[in-house]
Amino acid sequence: MSRVVLVTGGGRSGKSRYALERAARYPGRRVFVATAEPCDDEMRARIERHRRERGGRFETIEEPRDLAGAIARIGPGAAVAVVDCLTVWLGNLMHRHGEGAGDLPEVAAFIAALSRAPCDLIAVTNEVGMGIIPTDSAASRAFRDQAGWINQEAARAADEVVLVVSGIPVVIKKENAEC
16 A cells, blocks of 8 residues: 655755655655756756756656646556655646636646555645745735645645655654554
C-alpha cells in the first residue's frame, strides 16, 4: 500500500530539499515529477539548478498540467516519487484556463490519483494562506484561494503532512505507521 506525504511551508522554507532528502533514503527507483515550465530566463535557470541538485538520483517526468497522468506514467517498480510543486502546477492551470477559472478538472483528477499512486508519493506545495493576503488583483486572490483548497484536499488525502519552517520539518499529521 503506497503512502502519500504532503510537504508544505512558506517560500524558500526548505520544502523541496526535505522532500528530496527523504526520497533519497528509499532504495530502488526514484521518480521526480517536475511541474515548472521554462517560461523565462529566470525559470530556465531555476529548473537547470534543480536538475543539477537531483543529479542522477531520480528519473524525471516533466508535466506542467496533467499530474494525474504523470502519476499513472510512473508505472510499476518505482519506490517513491516526488511531485514538486503543486502551487507552480496551479499557476500553470490558472494561466491555461484564464483568470475566471472556477473548478479545475485537473485538480479533482490529481486528488483521485493520490489513492492510486503506484509507489509512495511525496508532494510539495506552498502554504500561501499564511502569507500576505493579496489585495492588488482578483487573480492573485483567486490563486491564493485555489491553492488553499488544493492544499486542504491533498492534506485530507495524505497519510502524513509535514510543515517545513526555516528548514525544520514538523509533522502535523501522521496516519498509518511507515513501513
